[in-house]
Amino acid sequence: EAGVAQSPRYKIIEKRQSVAFWCNPISGHATLYWYQQILGQGPKLLIQFQNNGVVDDSQLPKDRFSAERLKGVDSTLKIQPAKLEDSAVYLCASSLETGGFYNEQFFGPGTRLTVL
């Protein structure tokens, strides 16, 4: 079974530039998550989608971050304009959503963003 795919794997940009990350979840997974993992810290949830609707975006800095999940499959996360403190690994995860108890989240390899 193919895992969660993310691209690019690495990105270096200057501050105030824009950047976009792409995620393809595991086939059949209705729920998709974007996390930010700053060096030396645990992942922090940015946004959660259920199919193509947003379930939770309470920790997404909406003045500069945006995300979409068209057709309920692939998703893109955009930062515009980037700040130095956005340097982090951006992880995408997906899970089945059957309405029961917790379904395991499967994580992609992440995109390492460096803002200079």
Next chain:
Amino acid sequence: QQQVKQSPQSLIVQKGGISIINCAYENTAFDYFPWYQQFPGKGPALLIAIRPDVSEKKEGRFTISFNKSAKQFSLHIMDSQPGDSATYFCAAIQRAYSGAGSYQLTFGKGTKLSVIP
């Protein structure tokens, strides 16, 4: 506000020894406690998890001990091997009801484990 506190930040263990990582939480709404293992350049992967009505869960060399009254839980890795060298995250889940079922996963800061031969 850090909802899940994890210690130690780093840990060095001899091959064959026992690795112990501790976590504590405050939010009594948490109702599921997974541990994740992350290798460099990879995303976290679920290792083992426990519900708060269970005091211990064992899977192979990995054991979670859970103390609900103290709001603490720990991961024990028996017979630690160099291949166990990774960063370990404890986490806690608070169910967020959205009609279809969705879950807020809160991670600790992680423990970098190095198992030396």
